[in-house]
Amino acid sequence: MTATTAAETTAKRRSLTAAASEYIDERTSVSVVVKEFGRKIFPDHWSFLLGEVALYSFIVILITGTFLTFFFQASQADVIYHGSWVPLKGIQMSAAMNSTLNISFDVRGGLLVRQIHHWAALLFVASIGLHMLRIFFTGAFRKPRELNWVIGFTLFVLAMAEGFTGYSLPDDLLSGNGLRIIDGLIKGIPVVGTWISFLLFGGEFPGTSIVGRLYTLHILLLPALVVAFIALHLVFVVVHKHTQYAGPGRTQQNVVGYPVLPVYAAKAGGFFFIVFGVLALMASLFTINPIWLYGPYDPSPVSAGTQPDWYIGFADGMLRLMPSHWEFVWLDHTWSLNVFIPVVILVLFLVVVAIYPFIESWVTGDKREHHILDRPRNQATRTAIGAAGVTFYAVMWAAASSDLVATHFKLTMEGVIGALQVLLILGPIIAYFITKRICIGLQKKDRSIALHGYESGRIVKLPGGEFIEVHQPLDEYERWRLVSYETYQPLMLRPDSRGRITFGRRLRAGMSRWFFEDRLEPVTKGELEAGHDHH
Amino acid sequence: MRETTHKIARRRKTGRRHPFATVALIAIGLGLTGGAYAAFNATGSTADAAASSQSDIDAGKKLFQANCASCHGLEAQGTSEAPSLIGVGAAAVDFQVGTGRMPMAMQGPQAQEKPSQFTQDQIDQLAAYVASLAPGPGIPDSKYTDGDGDAAKGAELFRVNCAMCHNVAGAGGALTEGKYAPPLHGVSPTHVYEAMVTGPQNMPVFNDKNISPEGKRDIITYLRFIQQNPSPGGFELGALGPVAEGLFIWIFGLGSIVALTVWITAKSN
Numbered sequence: 001m002t003a004t005t006a007a008e009t010t011a012k013r014r015s016l017t018a019a020a021s022e023y024i025d026e027r028t029s030v031s032v033v034v035k036e037f038g039r040k041i042f043p044d045h046w047s048f049l050l051g052e053v054a055l056y057s058f059i060v061i062l063i064t065g066t067f068l069t070f071f072f073q074a075s076q077a078d079v080i081y082h083g084s085w086v087p088l089k090g091i092q093m094s095a096a097m098n099s100t101l102n103i104s105f106d107v108r109g110g111l112l113v114r115q116i117h118h119w120a121a122l123l124f125v126a127s128i129g130l131h132m133l134r135i136f137f138t139g140a141f142r143k144p145r146e147l148n149w150v151i152g153f154t155l156f157v158l159a160m161a162e163g164f165t166g167y168s169l170p171d172d173l174l175s176g177n178g179l180r181i182i183d184g185l186i187k188g189i190p191v192v193g194t195w196i197s198f199l200l201f202g203g204e205f206p207g208t209s210i211v212g213r214l215y216t217l218h219i220l221l222l223p224a225l226v227v228a229f230i231a232l233h234l235v236f237v238v239v240h241k242h243t244q245y246a247g248p249g250r251t252q253q254n255v256v257g258y259p260v261l262p263v264y265a266a267k268a269g270g271f272f273f274i275v276f277g278v279l280a281l282m283a284s285l286f287t288i289n290p291i292w293l294y295g296p297y298d299p300s301p302v303s304a305g306t307q308p309d310w311y312i313g314f315a316d317g318m319l320r321l322m323p324s325h326w327e328f329v330w331l332d333h334t335w336s337l338n339v340f341i342p343v344v345i346l347v348l349f350l351v352v353v354a355i356y357p358f359i360e361s362w363v364t365g366d367k368r369e370h371h372i373l374d375r376p377r378n379q380a381t382r383t384a385i386g387a388a389g390v391t392f393y394a395v396m397w398a399a400a401s402s403d404l405v406a407t408h409f410k411l412t413m414e415g416v417i418g419a420l421q422v423l424l425i426l427g428p429i430i431a432y433f434i435t436k437r438i439c440i441g442l443q444k445k446d447r448s449i450a451l452h453g454y455e456s457g458r459i460v461k462l463p464g465g466e467f468i469e470v471h472q473p474l475d476e477y478e479r480w481r482l483v484s485y486e487t488y489q490p491l492m493l494r495p496d497s498r499g500r501i502t503f504g505r506r507l508r509a510g511m512s513r514w515f516f517e518d519r520l521e522p523v524t525k526g527e528l529e530a531g532h533d534h535h
Numbered sequence: 536m537r538e539t540t541h542k543i544a545r546r547r548k549t550g551r552r553h554p555f556a557t558v559a560l561i562a563i564g565l566g567l568t569g570g571a572y573a574a575f576n577a578t579g580s581t582a583d584a585a586a587s588s589q590s591d592i593d594a595g596k597k598l599f600q601a602n603c604a605s606c607h608g609l610e611a612q613g614t615s616e617a618p619s620l621i622g623v624g625a626a627a628v629d630f631q632v633g634t635g636r637m638p639m640a641m642q643g644p645q646a647q648e649k650p651s652q653f654t655q656d657q658i659d660q661l662a663a664y665v666a667s668l669a670p671g672p673g674i675p676d677s678k679y680t681d682g683d684g685d686a687a688k689g690a691e692l693f694r695v696n697c698a699m700c701h702n703v704a705g706a707g708g709a710l711t712e713g714k715y716a717p718p719l720h721g722v723s724p725t726h727v728y729e730a731m732v733t734g735p736q737n738m739p740v741f742n743d744k745n746i747s748p749e750g751k752r753d754i755i756t757y758l759r760f761i762q763q764n765p766s767p768g769g770f771e772l773g774a775l776g777p778v779a780e781g782l783f784i785w786i787f788g789l790g791s792i793v794a795l796t797v798w799i800t801a802k803s804n
Contacts, residue, residue: 046796053792085767087690087760105767115768122784123792130789173694173703174776267799274795282788287768288780293704293761295694303698303776304708304716310781401778403709412644412713 038261043244047138050131052268054159055230056275057124064117065219071107073099074215076171076208085292093171093296096211100170100291115283121166122288123279125159125311132156136356136386139374140243143367146357148236153354155229158222160311165218167289167309171211174289176297177306180205181316188339206299243373246484248477252371307400317399318342321421349392363511364488377446378485380439381515387435388428395424436518443520449474450482450523483523490516588663595664598657602638611668623733624671625662630729632658634722636736644713645736672732679752680724682759689753689760692746697754700738704774705758710737720762724755 025031042048075095081088083098084105093101103110132152135141141149164182168175183205187193202209241255250256258264294303308316319342326338352359360382361367376383398405399420406413453471461467474482493509495501600609606617613619620627631637635649653661666673694703700716702708707718714737719727731751734740746754765771772779 044800044802046793046800049796049800050793053789053796087686087757089687091687091691111768119784119788122780123788126784126789127792130793173698271796271799274799275792278788278791278795285769286783287766287771289777290704290766290768290771290774292767293774295690295703298694301694301698303694303703304700305702305706305776305778307777309777310784313777313781404775404778406709406713407707407715410713413709413711415713 034261037238038259040238040260040264041255041257042242042260042264043255043257045245047134048242049271050127050134052271053127053275054124054131054155056272057120057127057279058226058230059272060120060276060279061117061124062223064113064120065223067113068103068110068117069219071099071103071110072096072169072215074169074212076211088292088295091296094211096169096171097291097296100172104292112280112283115286115288116279118166118288119283119286120279121163122310123275125156125163128152128156128159129311133386133390137376137383138243138245139370139379139382141357141360142370143361144240144369145236145243146361148233148240149357150354151229151233151236153350155226155233157350158226158229162218162222162226163309163311165214165222167312168214169211169218170289170291171297172291173294173297173301173303174291174306176206176299177302178308178312179210180299181308181319184339185315185319185343188336188343190335190340191333206297241371243371245373246375246481248480250372252369255371305404310397313400314393314396315342315346317396317402317420318346320399320402320417321396321424323421349389353389362508363515365491365508365512366488372484374485375481377439377442378487380436380443380518383439384432384436388432391427391431392424395420395427399424440518440520446482447520447523450479451527479528483528485522487519487521488512488516591660591663592667593664594657595660595662595667598653598661599664602652603661606639611665620665620668622669622671623665625666625674626672626729627733627735628662628665629658629674630726630733630735632661634726645715648717672729675725675728675732675748675751679748680728680755681752682724682756684749684752684756686753686757686760688750689755689757692750693754693757696741696746702774702776704761704771706774719758722758724759727751727755727758 073095077095078092079095079098081091081093081098081101083089083101085101088101100114103114105111135149135152164178168179183197183201186197186200189196197205200210200213201207202213242257244250244255244257247256258267307313319339322338322342324338326341327334327336329335374382376386399417402416402420403413405411406416453473456470456472458470459467460470491509491512493501493505496505599607599611603611603620606614607620608614608617611620613621631646632653633651633655635651636646638652639646640649651658662674665671693705697705700708700710701719702716705719708716710716716738722730728751730738731741731746731754732743741751766774772783
């Protein structure tokens with residue numbers, strides 16, 4: 001009896017599910033999508049999850065940000081604070097500051113949500129940065145993914161813009177100081193600077209409209225752009241298929257990993273809650289942006305230790321590193337090159353980052369698709385360029401905290417700035433050469449291990465009296481990782497179809513020589529066999 | 536009591552923020568209230584006595600000649616090494632000697648705080664001697680240092696006058712050529728008041744026309760408030776602002792996330 005009941009129930013249940021799915025499918029044809037997308041394979045490696053961290057932080061930002069908009073007033077109208085924080089009671093401030101304080105002290109859970117929102121914003125940009133470094137150093141930006149690199153780069157810039165507009169909204173002392181620097185940067189642009197500044201702030205700084213305008217950007221335009229670019233970014237990931245590291249059975253044509261359904265969907269879904277959990281834990285334990293200490297914005301005071309959030313730090317640092325007297329009067333106008341040149345350097349730096357995939361493909365002349373990732377050591381010049389770029393960025397970043405470095409390490413501020421000015425130029429050069437040599441050294445080590453195996457430490461005395469160390473050969477799987485990469489030979493300088501050698505061709509040949517002059521060819525089959533015979 | 540206060544202050548200064556910041560804050564708060572009360576009662580009476588007691592002045596002079604005269608001169612007239620102390624008043628002595636800045640451990644960009652080398656009685660005698668040389672700012676009355684003023688007004692005055700160097704949270708900041716504005720946590724209210732009226736090291740003088748005694752009392756009230764009330768948002772990360780937050784998100788935030796990604800993608804054995 002029990003058996004029949006059970007069978008009947010199962011049949012009934014199955015039919016319910018079946019009926020429901022059939023109902024939906026007949027009306028939406030969703031099975032096509034599920035069939036296609038559910039079978040999508042993603043390879044498993046921790047570094048492939050960094051972009052996901054960025055995505056999940058963004059979702060957390062959207063959720064918490066929506067909550068904050070319920071209580072935030074984007075207005076610079078004067079009000080008197082009457083909330084719970086005693087040291088600001090009776091102080092005149094803008095409605096924006098007042099409402100942010102009320103979120104912090106008088107809205108239930110408001111401070112926690114505000115802190116999750118801010119920590120998530122910091123994590124959002126940080127994870128984008130780390131994700132970009134992973135893409136760069138493994139060569140995942142090569143054909144066919146150059147455009148997706150540019151989309152990702154745009155997301156990085158949008159994230160910084162989101163962060164900065166958000167940082168400026170509470171209208172506290174720190175954010176007002178930050179806006180003043182932006183105002184200065186804009187005014188430093190020759191000819192049009194003052195016009196743009198007046199347009200943006202609706203008159204002379206600070207005016208009464210900037211918070212409202214930034215709010216519109218922060219919650220409407222920029223998030224819409226971020227969502228659109230994320231969608232585009234992910235569509236390309238699906239279209240291109242995911243890259244993978246070299247390994248046995250992994251080719252340019254396949255992807256080895258788990259399907260989205262059920263494995264990856266579950267893993268990724270769980271990972272979202274992990275990221276959310278880490279952010280919530282951090283926000284519940286650690287203060288971020290204590291605006292109640294900063295107080296309302298007032299153009300006269302500037303606190304010691306005033307810094308932007310970390311992702312704008314490199315811009316602040318570049319300003320601090322600039323020698324201060326590059327300013328002159330010409331045609332009755334002041335030309336503030338001490339402010340304009342840092343802006344130009346920052347823009348150039350970002351442009352180089354954005355177009356790097358095109359530069360490299362032009363230098364290599366490689367038009368093939370690449371789905372297998374490089375080990376950073378096997379592309380010594382690219383890795384060295386990356387290290388130089390990271391050093392350049394890091395020096396600018398460190399310069400933004402020059403005052404704290406000075407007090408905490410008991411140095412003089414002038415000494416810190418001077419040293420960083422020198423490092424800004426020399427650091428990337430030193431980093432380039434050191435990294436390149438380390439990469440080539442590692443390649444040599446790989447080559448020797450592939451050819452001769454590991455040193456086993458076992459010394460054997462041969463009958464003839466000779467001592468040798470027995471080398472332990474690699475297994476096939478490990479060797480695959482070491483030998484399956486490709487190098488480029490420097491391009492030859494050849495005349496074009498019209499028989500001319502143009503400047504472009506010369507430049508390209510020169511760049512190619514610079515990229516690939518120092519290289520180790522991968523171990524060939526012949527060499528491997530010879531190596532085996534040897535032992 | 537004052538000794539304990541200084542010890543805590545010194546440890547906090549060198550060790551920056553500690554996980555037990557909240558506990559320490561409460562301890563400092565309690566220590567300050569009690570310590571200040573005891574100290575002000577004592578200083579109040581000695582200040583009165585200083586005018587009359589020649590024995591204090593004589594004892595102070597002996598201490599001065601033994602400990603200070605090699606730089607400041609036998610009659611406190613100043614030398615090429617150190618300025619004249621005629622007219623600096625008892626407040627300057629109480630601050631400089633009471634916080635251990637004087638006698639100076641070494642020549643440097645500025646005198647550094649260290650444990651005081653003298654007992655409060657000896658400091659009072661020194662102060663009485665220096666005050667006897669010429670009129671100058673005296674030890675503040677305890678009604679200005681009780682910390683019961685208007686915290687909101689004090690916070691505003693602090694942001695406008697003090698935060699440029701000392702940071703809005705009183706965490707300190709850098710000045711030029713290796714000089715610095717020290718953190719204000721754990722500094723006794725009397726010393727804060729004395730610093731404002733005498734302008735030690737590189738600090739400007741905030742006289743009574745600049746900030747009224749009531750205004751100074753409000754500032755002290757604000758400083759006491761932020762020391763006694765832990766940050767509503769949790770641990771403060773040194774109250775250093777975005778730099779500390781940025782380092783935290785990269786090292787601990789992203790660090791833990793990367794560790795978790797490794798865990799998620801690890802192959803099960």
